[in-house]
Amino acid sequence: MAPKFIKEIVNRVVPASAFALSVARVVVHATFLISVLIASFSALGRLPITILRPTGAMRLLPWSFYDQLLTPAGMMILKLAMVVSLVAGMIGFLTPISTKTSFLLVLFYQGLLRSFGHFNHDEMLAVFCLAVLAFTPCGDEFSLDKRLRKNRRDRPAFAYAYPILLMQLLMAWTYFSSALIKLRVSGLTYLTQNNLPALAIYHSLDNLHDTSFRIAFWLPQIKEYLPFFVGLVLLWEFLFPVAVFFPRLRWLILGGGVIFHLSTLFLMNIFFPHQLALYLLFIDWDRFSSSRSEAPTDTIP
């Protein structure tokens, strides 16, 4: 028996069906599949290995391994392995295996990218969601495995509901802890007039960012209003857990998130598409399921 308060929360805030967890599997795997398909791995393999700086756990691997991998051919093999694994994970084929291989391959690939550049956070939440999916029964519905299986698996609804809650809590943590850290490090000086324009202009000066929007140069003209805007963003980050626990307010918080991430794109040339894609985890997918009646019980007894 799960603790009573956990069951009450789960019953109230997340769908408790195999279908809903399976859709989460599709969303997370498809997000990475798209980004892997559009990325040129062979071009990545042309970057000089002498500028690589293995970060964190990536230092456990020897240089001889990176020497072999960081070639156009080596990177194409990595891409092929990732595409096969992510497609299998997405369609739910050999799910207990493919979700784990997807997690490990994406974990390695994201570490490789961060070993060239900085530790940016866009994909990290999705990496943690892959970890959750790798160890939960996310292939019981909406999967090839289900079609190939003769006997239906009966599990308690909690087995499907809790992983969804866990992924939603992870997203809430990213925003909530981000707001706390800003106040820990900068205190109220974070709300000064020049903060946002200086940061936004810096990210608009070069041609090394993904986009070249120049709206940032207009911000100094309205800088007296910006502390209010920055304060509103901080408040929104603090309140993000509301999206998990109060479904009625969810769309207000998530709508604010879409506006926030689009704002950072146009003002700072910084975008978080992977994080935005994971907003789909907050949709009650059971509403769209024709087989909902076949799913295990909707509430946890």
Added chain:
Amino acid sequence: MTRLHLKYAILTAAIFLPLIWAFVEIRNLYPVATWNVMMAGGLLERGRSYWILRGETVSGETIDIRPMSLTNAMYARTWTMVNATVDNQSFKLPHPHPANAELLRQAGGLEHLPPGARVPDLLRAWGDLYNERLPASSPQRLKAIRLDMYRWEGGSFANYDKFIESWRQNL
């Protein structure tokens, strides 16, 4: 507690305990992340350097080149890759790549290494990638590629483009 609940409790702890450690320490240790995004904000008084990648074509034009169009997998991390390369950060690892260790030995130590010791390698890779997309006879092919460094001294919202130096690589 059933086996399922125990499994989920372990999964939750395995994910959240490292995240809480990273939050307390404000430290990213891959794959453990702390969401310290833009935590310091932008100090107007602080000067900042930035870079623009440019190419010199066979026809004599100077054109801006977006690295994102050459190595798009790096997405959102290109600017810090250049920053780190100019700062010779790959030479500051406890165990640098053997080729970097050899260059360090030849130079006589990190303090004798010029800034951006590996920038020419990066420029050559980008230049080759750019030219390979064009026919051999194209006047738009690059004969050289360069990384121009500028500095915004800060203190005011003006004078953003003080030229500092340039790295140039013939192709």
